[in-house]
Structure formats: structure tokens, C-alpha cells
Amino acid sequence: MNKNIITYSGFTLIELIVAITIFSMIMISVLSIFILSSQMSSTIELTRVMQENVKNSFEDIAESVRKNDITDVTDIWVSCGGFSEWSGTKLCIWNDGNTQVEYYLANWDPVSSSWIGISDISMCSDYDEDKDSICRLVKNEVGFDAIPLTNNLVAFESLEFVLKNEDVPRVTIKATVRPSYRSWVSPQIIENNILYLQSTLSERTIITK
Secondary structure: OOOOOOOOOOOOHHHHHHHHHHHHHHHHHHHHHHHHHHHHHHHHHHHHHHHHHHHHHHHHHHHHHHHOEEEEEEOOOOOOOOOOOOEEOEEEEEOOOOOEEEEEEEEEEOOOOEEEEOOOHHHHHOOOOOOOOOOEEEEEEOOOOOEEOOOOOEEEEEEEEEEEEEOEEEEEEEEEEEEOOEOOEOHHHHHHOOEEEEEEEEOOOOOOO
16 A cells, blocks of 8 residues: 655755845845935935025025124123124124114023023033024014024024124124934934034125215
């Protein structure tokens, strides 16, 4: 009596381990490329938003300088006074509405619900920050509430105005700007995206005949 012998072919344990290992290595490589690509895309978009935001804020200052008169450059705790060649953290402009306009760094004070000028610039380089402690560029027309010119994605580490009067009054803006700290913005991304900016603006000369 003949017996039918049925045999099954399959993978050995070693073959399964090797296959799983190769598959895992491929998946890790694919995921690493995806994560790196996503981080690069986010960083590029963050840089674009920063540059656009800072550009718009500088254009606001430029428009004020060209259309109005530079009153003074001083420090945040000093009142705007007479015109003098100086460097400081606050730019004062006398506008057409016969009011004083000031530009300086500030952060939001939730207690007083207002923007408070920053007297200690060293606090702006602290990455342990929240939305209230970010150093932002604000515009303050005396008699009105200060308004921020930069959003909460942008943090200023420094800001200096240098005033010169060589025939035509001009002010040089020097600033260090970086991304503000967030859950998806690592210290490395911040360090790699610090912008050092400098721009010189002058009052518009009016020639009369």
C-alpha cells in the first residue's frame, strides 16, 4: 500500500529574520528621508515668513522716516528729546498728525494687557520663552496703544538705531532676528536661522525753487 507524502516548502527562521531586518532597514531609511524633507520644508517656510514679516516692519519704519521728521534716537527708558547724533534702542519720529511715533522692542504683559518696552536686551536671547515673552518690534503713537509690527513667529535678539545728520538726517537700523521657540522649532533650527540685518533710511529731501 503506497502512502502519499505531502511536503510543504517555506521560510526558515533565519530567512524570516533576514527578510524582516532588510525590510526594517528600508523603512527606516524611507522614514528618515521623509522626516528630513519635512524639516527642511518647514525651515524654508519659516525663513520665508520671517523675512517677509521683518521686511514689512522695516518698510513701515521707512515710510515714517521718509514722510515725517526724525525727532530723536534714545533708549527705552529715556523720553524723546531734541535731535542729536546718537545710538539707542528707540526711534522717535514726529509725524504729520503732530504726534510722536516711537519704535522699540517690547513684550506683552498679560497683567496690564499692554506692550511693555524692554530695558534689558539680554532677556531677548533666552530660548525658554512663551508667546508673551517674545521680544517684538512695536510701533507706539503717543496717546494710542502700541501695536506689534512683527508676529509671534519672529523674535528679536537685538535692535539698535544709529542717528546721523550729514546734510540729510538718516538712521541706520541694526537688528538680530531669529525664529521664536516653539515645540517644533529646535535650538538647532534657531541657531541656523538667525538673521543679522542692517538698513539705512534717510528723510526725503524737498527741493523748493
